[in-house]
Amino acid sequence: MQLDVLTLFPEWFEWFQTQRHVRNAVAQGHELRSFNPRDYTPLSGGQVDDTPFGGGAGMVLRVDVMDKALRGIYGQDPVDLRNQRRVIALTPGGRMLDDALVDELAAEPAITLLCGRYEGFDERIVQHFASDAISVGRYVLSGGELAAMVVMDTVLRKQPGALGHADSALEESFSQALGGDPEYPHYTRPADYRGWKVPAVLLSGHHEEIHTWRRMRSHERGVVGPTAHPPDPESGEGRRTGGVGGTDIFGPMSESTPRGSGPDPFGPMSG
Numbered sequence: 001m002q003l004d005v006l007t008l009f010p011e012w013f014e015w016f017q018t019q020r021h022v023r024n025a026v027a028q029g030h031e032l033r034s035f036n037p038r039d040y041t042p043l044s045g046g047q048v049d050d051t052p053f054g055g056g057a058g059m060v061l062r063v064d065v066m067d068k069a070l071r072g073i074y075g076q077d078p079v080d081l082r083n084q085r086r087v088i089a090l091t092p093g094g095r096m097l098d099d100a101l102v103d104e105l106a107a108e109p110a111i112t113l114l115c116g117r118y119e120g121f122d123e124r125i126v127q128h129f130a131s132d133a134i135s136v137g138r139y140v141l142s143g144g145e146l147a148a149m150v151v152m153d154t155v156l157r158k159q160p161g162a163l164g165h166a167d168s169a170l171e172e173s174f175s176q177a178l179g180g181d182p183e184y185p186h187y188t189r190p191a192d193y194r195g196w197k198v199p200a201v202l203l204s205g206h207h208e209e210i211h212t213w214r215r216m217r218s219h220e221r222g223v224v225g226p227t228a229h230p231p232d233p234e235s236g237e238g239r240r241t242g243g244v245g246g247t248d249i250f251g252p253m254s255e256s257t258p259r260g261s262g263p264d265p266f267g268p269m270s271g
Contacts, residue, residue, distance in 0.1 A: 001108065001159065002031045002085075005148050006069060007115040008048065010034035016149050025162040032152070037061075040069040049118055058119035066114070066125045082131040085110035088151070089126045090144035094133030097151065099180070101134070105151070106158035113151060115144030181222030184214040 005013060013034045016022060026032060038046040042064065049059040070078040070087075081087060086108050095101065105111060114121070114130065126133055136147045156162050187198040201213045 002110040004033045005113040006035050007145050010036050012145050021157050021162045025156045025159050028161040035073055037065050037069040040072040041065045042068050060119050061121050063122040063124040078129040087112045087130050088132045088134050089114045089130040090147040091133050092135050094135040097136050102154045106155045113148040115148050117143045181218045184217040
């Protein structure tokens, strides 16, 4: 895959490329490049933006500058370029990035990411040069660079050989292997800390039971949905059931702890 980014701050991506999984992807033959539209602007003083028609605060990236930049990099009309590769404008109003879209992008041979700044793009850039408009969330960043890194990171870690273990990307949050649910909770040593015990099934060595337990915990998280303040599992609410027959054959996620020991960090267990 050739993964390009157009940004006014290409030096920011030097750090991005130092990450191990990114280095692994590059070693597997994937190519990461960054370009600065200022290097292609037809305007004096490196100008790339201008005030918005109709008034208002901020500055808007000019369509003629982006036209020159894309022509200079790829040697063709940007209107035609989007038929040759995915050209993605990173904008808050775009299609929301999710695992299904990441899988789609990870299969592409070539992607170009356009980073907005200031008040964003002249809309004609999005309309005529971009094949897609993508958002990483319903909030506003000061520029598209962090969003570009999010897209690049999610796409590159899907590439064979990028992660240290071949199975690392299989059972991840929202993956097909987990039915689109969030990933199950993880534990490591010590097995008992301040009375907070690791679920016994994870220490049992029974791989089939562990797999079942993890899938049930993952599905529970999917049913509950996002929550910023998990309730106390000892709040008295009824235990949510899972699996065939409505009974969790593995019991609670962890052994009981004294009241007042704090909320369960892995989400509610009752519905």
